[in-house]
Amino acid sequence: MQRIRPVSLAQVDITDEFWAKRQQTLRTATLPHLFSELERAGNIPNLRLAAEGKREGYQGPVYMDSDLYKALEAATYVLHKHPEDPIRAKVDEIIEVLERAQQPDGYLNSYFQVVAPDKRWTNLRDWHELYCAGHLIEAAVAHYEATGSRRLLNVAQRLADYIDSVFGDAPSKRLGYCGHPEIELALFRLYRITHEPRYAKLAEFFLLNRGKKVFAHEHNIPLDQYDGTIWQDNLPLLEQREIVGHAVRAGYLFAGATDLALETNDSTLRGQLVQMLLRVWHNAIGRRTYITGGIGNEPKHEGFTKDYELPNRTAYQETCASIALILWAHRMGLLLGEARFYDALERALYNGALAGISLSGTRFFYVNPLESDGTHHRQPWFPCACCPPNIARLIASLGSYIYAQTEDAVYVNLxxxxxxxxxxxxxxxVLELHTGYPWQETVALRVAESAAQRFKLLLRIPEWCDAPTLLLNGNALAIQLERGYAVVERAWQQGDTVELRLPMMPVLMEAHPRVEADRWQVAIQRGPIVYCLEEHDQPAPLTHLAIRRDHPLYSVWEPELLEGVVVVEGMAEVLDDDAAWGERLYRRLREHALKPFRAIPYYAWAHRRPAPMRVWMPHA
Structure with missing residues (x-):
């Protein structure tokens, strides 16, 4: 199979009503809000202290730099399409601070320069030095691609070169890796843009040495008492069989491992990586992922417990974890060319991740439960503020996830x-994609410019769609499936149009019977959108409703509700209220009243007055 490469952000203009307005909100509201909060919380002032050589005044936890770098990356993506956006001045200002703050040897980290200059690399498990460096490198690559300027890229390369002088297999270097994977993804991005093989080799070093229990030695923990699961230090990478530990760290680790499989020239290693990645993917998607596409079911370690344990009210499902799954799924799709990985990406994107940011673009969820008593609300910021800039960089870079290609094929993934x-x-x-997705079922792809060349067009058939139809220039075309894609191969002419229809009927979903929290309950899905019920839309408290399976569900477009959504309506049995029960505690079973209920997209919950919410409901 030919290598599949993503079509870059610079080559794609998003015109979509659903996402274009979110990107506009990102420009006008989210980014100004992020940089205001980063100034207030100390992230930017910390780097100014480092630039000025100060030794006091640092604010916040040890990983403060990383949140600024993610926001910087998001702002840089905006500059691709809006080079004169006012955010450019803020980007340039921060780059100037970073240039001044960087040490002569290339090291750059505000905490260790201001607070603990003698503690470099002494706590790889907890202190996030390599994690922060990774996010700086990613921002630098994005900035170079958007502007052509090498200023930030030079800073990143000096830092990467310094890290490469410290870690590695050579006798003069040391063994180690970060307690929070991330730098691996960054080093592969840096390698792709600079073609410097040392960066890919260093990423491979970090990945393949993980599991050597470095953190046990670092913290003087006897090996027979050591459990490195939360830091992805429980097993060597190639021996991993399931997704465990901290959800974001796991997602980033396996995204980095997929990058290694994409880049290595060692066919044996690549085969071993693919086998491991598929094992872990099957465990993650088949046993440990919420219907909203999020991962991480428990709050204590922000991660995983055991197969099928997916509680709803206490679901953690961190916004960053949904993003980590998206990063991994995208790379798996490029590696293996199978649509199922973009099915998982789409589910996480439209549900678990998108719920993490308000329609206003200035309030955020860190935790995304599937059930609430009405007291869980988005916040403008967090003491650990990883999620707000992370969802911002995802939305800003969305154009890079839509298409991919080989020498003779174009994939349409989203x-x-x-x-x-x-x-x-x-x-x-030049291709133009027109659609009202995720609300409307028709996708039209028009060839706007072509040299009459012959190539394959591969259109993903979503796993939720049972009866897709395909037309070419208005004529019905039999769908030929290849790894989950409808394939149309021809010598394409300007004006050729492919129309894909994906019927979007609302359906009731059930969970595997081993998922105890969802047993004998149903959720509602329409197309890629998962729905929830908020109590103020219902005829009775949520605890008094049971959705009737034998009544149809209806889709209703509500243009004025929640910036325009399709709601789903149906009938539910409603328990009698206290007045109907009187003084009785028990009575003979009766028929219950039938009343209409209304469900809204999960991503849009908690935007009106506080109210209980549930994704999974009893059925009758």
Missing amino acids: YIGSRVRTQVGGAPL
Whole structure:
């Protein structure tokens, strides 16, 4: 199979009504809010202290730099399409601070320069030095791609070169890796843009040495008493069989491992990586992922417990964990060319991740439960503020997830209205994707410019769609499936149009019977959107409702509700209230009243007055 490469952000213009307005909100509201909070919380002042050589005044936890770097990355993605956006001045200001703060040897971390200059690399497990460095490198690569300027890239390369001088297999270097994987993804990005093999080799070193119990030695813990699961230090990478530990760290680790499989020239290693990745993927998606696409079921370690344990009210499902799954799924799709990975990506994107940011763009969820008593609300910021800039960089970079290609094929992985400019077989190609997704079922892909070259067009058939239909220039076309994609191969002419229809009927979903929390309950899904019930839309308290399976569900477009959504309506049995029971504690079973209920998209909950919410409901 030919290598599949993503079509870059610079080549894609998003015109989609659903996502374009969110990207506009990101520009006008989210980014100004992020940088205001980063100033207030101390992230930016900390780096100014480092630039000035100060030794006091640091604010916040040890990983403060990373949140600024994620916001910087998000702002840089905006500059791709809006090079004169006012955010550019803030980006340039921060780059100037970073240039001044960087040490002569290339080291850069505000905490260790201001608070603990003698503690470099002494606590790899907990102190996030390599994690912070990774996010700086990712921001730098994004900035170079958007602007062509090497200023931030030079800072990142000096830092990466310094790290490479410290860690590695050579006798003069040391064994180690970060307690929070991230730098591995960054080093592969840096390698792809600079073509410097040392960066890929260093990422491979960090990945393949993980599991050597470095943190046990670092913290003087006897090996027979050591459990490195939370830090992904429980087993060597190639021996991993299930997704465990901290959910975000796990997602980033396996995303980095997928990068290694994509880049290595060692066919044996690649085969071992693919086998391991598929084992862990099957465990993650088949046993440990919420219907909303999020991962991480328990709050104590922000991670996993055991197969099928997916509680709803206490679900952690950190926004960053949904993003980590998206990063991993995207890479798996590029590695293996199978649509199922983008099915998982889409589920996480439209549900678990998108719930993490308000419609206003200035309030955020860190934790995303599937049931609430009405007291869980989005916040403007957090003491650990990893999620707000992370969801910002995801939305800002969304154009890079839509398309991928080989020398003779174009993959359409997400149905987001857009215009893409690329080359196939050395000839220019421009495609325009028009759709009302995720509310409307029709996707039209028009060839706006083509040199009449022959290539394959691969359109993902979502796993939720039972009866797709395909038309070419208005004529019905039999769907030929290849790894979950409908394949149309021809010599394409300007004006050719492919229309894919994906019927979106609302359906009741059930969970595997081993998921105790959801047993004898149903959830509602329409297309890629998972729904929930908020109590103020219902005829009775949520605890008094049971959805009737034998009554149809209806889709209703509500343009004025929650910035425009399709709601789902149906009938529910409603328990009698206290007045109907009188003084009785028990009575003979009666027929219950039937009343209409209304469900809204999960991503849009908690935007009106506080109210209980549930995704999973009893059925009757």
